[in-house]
Each structure stands twice: as C-alpha cells, then as structure tokens.
Amino acid sequence: MANQIGNYSLFIALFASIFLIFQSSNSIRSKSKNLDSKIFSALSVQSLMVFISFFSLIYAFIISDFSNETVFNNSHSTKPLFYKISGSWGNHEGSLLLWLLVLTIFLFIFLISSKKLLNKYRLLTVLFQELIIIGFLLFILFTSNPFLNLFPIPKEGTGLNPILQDPALAIHPPILYLGYVGTSIIFSSSLAALVCGMVNKIWAKHIKKWIVISWIFLTIGILLGSIWAYYELGWGGFWFWDPVENVSLMPWFCLTALLHTIIVLEKRNIYQSWTIILSIATFSLSMGGTFLVRSGILNSIHTFANDPSRGIFILCFLFVLVLLAVFIFFIFQKKITKNLSKSFLASKETAILVNNWFMMFFLSVVLIGTVYPIFLEVINGSKISIGPPFYQKLIAPFLIPFLLFMAVGPKLKWIKDNLNEINLNQIILFIPSIIISYLLVKLYGVSNLFTVPLFGLGFFLFFLTVKDFFSKYSTLSQKISHLGFSLFILSILFNGIFAKEFTSNMKVGDEREFMNKTIKFENLKIIEKNNYKSLVAKFNVSDNKSSINLMPEVRIYNQPKTLTSEADINSTIYSDNFLVFNVINDDGYYNVRYQYKPLMIWIWFSVILISTGGILAYFKKND
C-alpha cells in the first residue's frame, strides 16, 4: 500500500514539474508583474507529494514492509526503531529521495521568502530549480526507484550494514544534504539574477542567507561524518583523504570562497562575474560529489553503490546543467553593470580575493588527487591510489601565507587602507607567537620544516582574533569563525605531532609496555544482545600517575552477518585515549591498537565554533 502511494506521488510530482516549467516560462514571456497563483499552488502540490512519498518510505521501513525491495535490502525486523527510520535514507534510493525532498522544500521556502524581489527573477529561479528537480525525479523513477515491489513477499530483510547503525551517521546524510542541496538554490538564483541583470547589492543581501545556511549545514555534515569515522570505523583520526571525504570537502572550499566573495558584492558591488562562477562551481561540485559517491567509480574504502547506469545518468545530467549554466553565463555576462569605483591593493576586497585564491588552490589539489586515479585508469588502465602525504605536502606550506592573510585581512578597511596604525599591535602579538612556537620546537624537538611557521602563525591568528573581541573591527560572526579556525589549525598541529600509536597482538592476560605506560588485557566477556553478540574486552592503561580502564567491543551482528569493532575512547580536554581491538583468526590472539591523541576534542570543538560564526551571521539582523 505505502509502496503505491509513494510511487504515485512521485509521478504526480513529475507532472507538477512539467507544468511548472511550462507555466513559469509562459509567465516570463508575458512579463507579468505578479506571481501566477497557479505556480504557487503547483509548487505546494509538488512539495506535498514528495513529502508524502518520503514518509511512505519511512513508514514502510517502520512497519518492516518487506514487499518493498528497498526495505528488504536495507532493513531487518529486529533492528531498533531509530535505525529503521534512519535506514530509509541510509541507502542509495532513499538518500536520493531525501535529496529530492530537500530540493522541493528549499524551492518552496525560497518562493515564500523572496516576495519583495522582481517577479521575473523568482520565476526564473523556479524554472532552473525545476529543471534540476525533474532530472532527479526521472533519475529516481527510472534508475533507482525506492518503491519497487517484491513478490513473493520475503519474511525477513537482509539488514542494514551495522556500521551504519550509529547515531552520528543516522543524521549525517540529512545534514550534509541540506548543505549540498542548498547550493542548488544558489545556483538557480544566481543564473536567474544574471539573466535579469540584477547581480548587485540587493541580490547579494538576499542570497547571502542561503549561502550561509548551506555552508553551516555542509560544515556540520562533514564534521559528523568525520567524528563517525573516528570512533566507528576505528580509524583513529579525523581525516583520511579518502575520496568520499574529499568530495564533500570540495564544495566546502568553493562555498567558503563564495561566502567571502558575497560580502564584497554586498558592500562594494564588485566581483559580480566571479560570484556567479563560484555559484555554478559550488553546485557542480555538490552534484559531482553525489555522482562520484553513487556511481561506484571511486576507488574508496566506503563505496556503497555499484551501478554504472546510475553514474552515467548523473554524469550526463550534470554535464547538461553545467553546459546550460556556462551558456547562460556567456550570453548574459554583458548585462552585468560594471562598477567603476576604484579599489586599491591594500584593501579588504583584495584580502578576500587572496582568500579565494587560496581556496581555489586547495580545491584544485583535492580535486586532482581525487579524480586523477579515475582518469589514469580510463587512459592506460593502471590502477593507482594517492595517499595522505600528497595532500599534506601540497596544502601545509600554503597554509602559512593563508594564515597570515587571514590574520591581517579582516583588519583592513574597504576600498583603501593606509596600513600605518595597525602594524604596531600586530607586531607586538607576533613576537609571543614566534616565541611559543620556538619553545615548542626546542622542548619537544619537532623537526618538520613547516611546523614552526605554522605553529607561529596559528598562534598569531589566535591572539589577534582574541584581541579583536575587544575592538570594533568587523563582525562578531567573523571573529568567532576565525578564532575557531585558528584553534582548528593549532589542535590539528598538536594532534598530528604529539599523537602516539601502539599496535600489538595480545592474548587475554597479556601485558605490554609502551612509552612508560602499561597496557594490560584484563578480561573478555561475551554479551548477547537483541541483534548482535558482543565481545567486551577490558583493558587497563596505566602509568605512574594515572590508570584508566577501556572497554572496547567487537560486535558480531546476526543480520547481515558482520563484525564491527567499537572503539572505547576516554576523552578529556587534554587528550583522547583510544583503544580498539579486533579478532584475528580464532587462535586466541587479538589485534589491539592503542592511540594517544592530544587535544582531539578541540578539533571537533573548533569546527563547531567555526559553524557557530555562521549561525550568528544567519540570525544577524540586516543592517
């Protein structure tokens, strides 16, 4: 029953899409001043239909309706209710339906919140957005329909991959998607604004809210994925330059650049074309990310789907959209009213341009590192992978000038700055930063070439932003985000340099010495749970000052039959003690990994701080 409802509502949404495209292009031609009420109603119907369709899928998951193929493939009746619900978007079909849901709801919100703007602009945004929606509807209905019937109806489902049964990962996709899909509105409306010749201050003020909100969701979405990989995959770190991680980072770089550029457009009415290019690029990267993850061509450790026809569809669709966007850009680019007011080299707008420059560099590094292996395989068939050193080597040295500009840039004035008055303060703060990093190197013998300046500039940025809280330069949201970023860089550096790792194969009762600590494998218990069996180990890690007990688990899930390791992490504000163990071969040996991670919690905290800046910017009253 739910299957039919879900399926038919999607078809109704498809018709609504066709009608909307037809009607909005008619309205544009007739140059009407007011929004056609039919458009609003059709859009309401469409959002409602997609909503119903999405909820009938969730319903099918809740009641474990195994006549639905998606439910059968991804659920099991013994699964806890929470994971039954989150399982509905934890798979390919459901996650696309979620994409679609967010697409339609965002368009609806856009239409409500843009009443004061030009009618033609609103209609064009609807038109472009509907083109995206129709693509996704066709994609869902014909290549990945979540409402396929199974007959005969199976008694039991095959279950959700246990590593996905986790609270962080349950909310990770929806949040990430809100960020991804938010960029679609930015894409549609910047094309619309371009056609209407209204890429100006007013438009910038309006679209800034969308940019900020997408950016917040994207940032938090990436953070959740990263935290999950830390404790659930047992990788024991926060970033692995895995292709799937990279594809979420690429739109983030672009969106962050856009977030800064739009401020310049709002204040100074310059960089119009660049803003449009960034909007197009951000959305293309979001779509491209979905394509790469869903097509299965990524040589990643976590590839979930493997269906080439799906990948090719998204690739063609993306290609058409980008082509359309570029085409529109070149035709209407002349319409942009050039602002001839002067800018000088020492000004805030230059500093922001420099930020964009670096963002584009980081983006190119990640893009090439991610795509090059695919490219090479197509060309000469050789299979390669690119490891973390590639990214670290290319990004770390460029962070040095980046941090310097980030520290100084916000203090510059718009248009022209005479650079005299501020220098003294900055030099005073620069001295303790250099001393601290020098001491760090001296005391701990850090020998990496780039670490010293990175530390120094990290501290410099930190001191300068802290000091700014007592001055009137720029906004509170900017200060908080930049402070968050300086903490982020510092905690990464500490974490990377002072982290310690120890692995060994141990039997119950064994003891190992490591860095004047003793790690003891005390005992192992077996606990039966509803849908898994758990091996709970007890380890004791002690040195002459402290002693902690860590109880990692290995879970043996019954459906599907899978082993997962649950790390036990002892977190304090100074450091994390991370311990994970794994069954090797039933010969009494267990593979044990202990990690000491200083300031780990500060990495998460600093990213939260960065997004808090965004949240403040969003709720700030327009001045």
Add this chain to the structure above:
Amino acid sequence: MYGKKVKLRAFFILLIFLSVALTVFLVFKSLEENVVYFKSPTEIKNLSELDTNKIRVGGMVKKNSIKTSDSEIIFTITDFKNELVVSFKGSVPNLFEEGKGVVAEGFLKDRSYLKAIKILAKHDENYMPPEVNEALKGNK
C-alpha cells in the same frame, strides 16, 4: 599608451596564469612522488625488476595461512595463480579473514614477499575492492 584599466587587467590575467601554472606544476610533481600502484600477485611475479616504491597488492587471504605472533601477522595473498607472503605489524580491519578479499600496502622485499605497512578496511561483507575483483577475474 595603454589606460590604467588595461594595465590592471593585464596584470590580473598574468597573475592568474602564473598561479595556475604554479599549481599544475606543484600538483603533478607531488603526484609523481605519492602515487601508489596496485598490482596482483601474478603481476608481481612477472615484474622485470623489483619495484622499490610503495605498492598495493590485492587478492584473497589464502585459507589456513594466517599466523599470528605477539608482534606480527603473517599471511598469504593469492589470486589463485600466484601467491605472495605478507608480513604485517599493525592493526587489521574487521573484515580481515581467511578466504576474503584483502588489499595490503607496503614494500616488496622480493617477488614473493611483501612487508606491509597497512591493511585496508572495507565497509561491507559483500564488497570487494574493484582491483581485487579484477585481479581475480583475470585469472579464472
């Protein structure tokens, strides 16, 4: 001769061109150093000279080949045609099991022995790294 605007624009174009060139140069130079090639045990057997760079080897963990000691795990990777012994110090992923697909990253000591520094994890029990799949397919 030329207006100030033209000069400024020329300067900008030059700057963009230079930074793009620099990026491309740096990225590809770094790529050369950090690329890890993937090979099957058969391909390794047929190497004309021993590769001293880091490589990845994929195949199946041979049945009854895992031997564990306090500090090391030794096992055999097979593509059902040729075999390669792997020794490894470090942590293994959940799905490291006899008779299942595996990818080991490390340095070749000779044509039948790899000193691994990393064993790669996978997400689901049916999933097989595309390379392993192909390495196995080629020999069946």
